[in-house]
Amino acid sequence: MPVRSILHVDMDAFYASVEQRDDPTLVGKAVVVGGGSRRGVVAAASYEARRFGIHSAMPMVEALRRCPDLQRVRPRMSHYKSVSDQIFAVFRDFTPLVEGLSLDEAFLDVTASVTLFGSPERIAAAVKKAIHERTSLTASVGVAENKLVAKIASDLDKPDGLTVVWPADYAKTLDPLPANVIPGIGRETQKRLDTAGIRTIRDLRSAPGQLLEPIFGRFTQKTRERASGVDNRPVVASRDEKSISAEETYDSDLTTPDEMDRQLLRLTERTTTRLRKHALAAGTVQVKIRQSDFKTFTRQQRVRPASDSTDQIYAVARELLHTWLAQNPDARIRLLGVGGSNLVPARQQDLFGSVEAQPAIDQTVDQIRDRFGSAALGRARTLD
Numbered sequence: 389m390p391v392r393s394i395l396h397v398d399m400d401a402f403y404a405s406v407e408q409r410d411d412p413t414l415v416g417k418a419v420v421v422g423g424g425s426r427r428g429v430v431a432a433a434s435y436e437a438r439r440f441g442i443h444s445a446m447p448m449v450e451a452l453r454r455c456p457d458l459q460r461v462r463p464r465m466s467h468y469k470s471v472s473d474q475i476f477a478v479f480r481d482f483t484p485l486v487e488g489l490s491l492d493e494a495f496l497d498v499t500a501s502v503t504l505f506g507s508p509e510r511i512a513a514a515v516k517k518a519i520h521e522r523t524s525l526t527a528s529v530g531v532a533e534n535k536l537v538a539k540i541a542s543d544l545d546k547p548d549g550l551t552v553v554w555p556a557d558y559a560k561t562l563d564p565l566p567a568n569v570i571p572g573i574g575r576e577t578q579k580r581l582d583t584a585g586i587r588t589i590r591d592l593r594s595a596p597g598q599l600l601e602p603i604f605g606r607f608t609q610k611t612r613e614r615a616s617g618v619d620n621r622p623v624v625a626s627r628d629e630k631s632i633s634a635e636e637t638y639d640s641d642l643t644t645p646d647e648m649d650r651q652l653l654r655l656t657e658r659t660t661t662r663l664r665k666h667a668l669a670a671g672t673v674q675v676k677i678r679q680s681d682f683k684t685f686t687r688q689q690r691v692r693p694a695s696d697s698t699d700q701i702y703a704v705a706r707e708l709l710h711t712w713l714a715q716n717p718d719a720r721i722r723l724l725g726v727g728g729s730n731l732v733p734a735r736q737q738d739l740f741g742s743v744e745a746q747p748a749i750d751q752t753v754d755q756i757r758d759r760f761g762s763a764a765l766g767r768a769r770t771l772d
Contacts, residue, residue, distance in 0.1 A: 393508040396538035400547035402492035403432035497623035536619035563590035633727025634658035641720035655726040669694035670728025678723035
């Protein structure tokens with residue numbers, strides 16, 4: 389029995405699969421989830437769309453070029469989060485050691501669970517079955533003795549796969565795989581490896597140091613260990629949220645301060661609503677700005693005390709934006725974002741002076757939107 393038993397669970401085309409589940413007319417069709425504009429990007433693609441070479445982060449205009457009949461669906465992040473909560477509840481039925489990587493992906497350490505639920509393979513199959521019973525969605529699972537190999541394994545038999553790779557299987561299963569399945573080997577690094585004649589994991593593991601050191605430098609030994617399937621990282625059961633943000637790419641460039649302020653306030657509302665939902669306050673406010681020529685800028689400012697107030701965070705974000713505009717007159721903006729970081733627990737009453745108390749207006753707005761939907765109420769300043 390391996391020293392550890394780790395599962396990597398990856399939902400299959402999660403956002404797109406949720407939309408196909410909820411709307412039967414989309415089943416069997418090429419579907420992407422993403423912004424409604426042609427200038428947006430693909431957030432997720434169904435397997436039918438992937439047959440056209442469409443993938444996440446692809447510009448929407450390119451996806452439409454490849455598949456003119458593509459079905460586009462606007463993201464419903466709060467809905468995906470609620471489905472994700474169901475999935476993570478399944479994980480915790482089998483082990484408390486769950487490390488979430490995103491809404492649809494997690495590592496599970498089931499080493500101590502085998503005495504109760506059976507072998508790691510049986511646990512993986514039971515997890516897949518429970519997810520499908522609760523959500524009607526499929527997941528692919530990799531089983532291994534460490535996180536690196538489990539993650540690689542989960543991608544080998546998608547969709548709806550279950551792949552087990554123990555150390556005795558490394559030569560047969562891992563060696564023939566392209567080197568870039570190892571995290572950290574991107575497109576540019578792969579080009580350098582190709583030039584050196586290193587294309588597979590076996591090539592990478594057996595390559596002499598004089599070939600690898602010019603490419604990986606001080607990370608050469610770590611890279612060789614990864615190519616040998618060595619990974620001692622533990623599954624971290626809880627990971628605090630480090631930032632909360634909202635951003636949007638616009639159909640037409642924003643060219644006037646009034647337009648920019650209006651969109652900035654909308655983004656601030658989305659960010660602060662999420663902060664309050666998670667009972668968090670931001671100690672730093674960030675603004676992200678992308679011009680029409682794709683040059684991207686970020687500006688940030690500390691907030692004391694930390695806040696989850698829409699008006700307060702908007703005031704800081706607006707000051708950051710207008711300071712940038714003073715330095716970049718006549719700018720045309722294609723993307724704006726507002727975020728909060730250095731997050732701390734929010735308190736309803738500011739007993740110790742560390743967090744600004746939540747204004748009553750924000751509480752009221754949140755309650756109405758929770759009951760009637762996010763479009764039920766908005767500030768007049770956000771109206772066109």
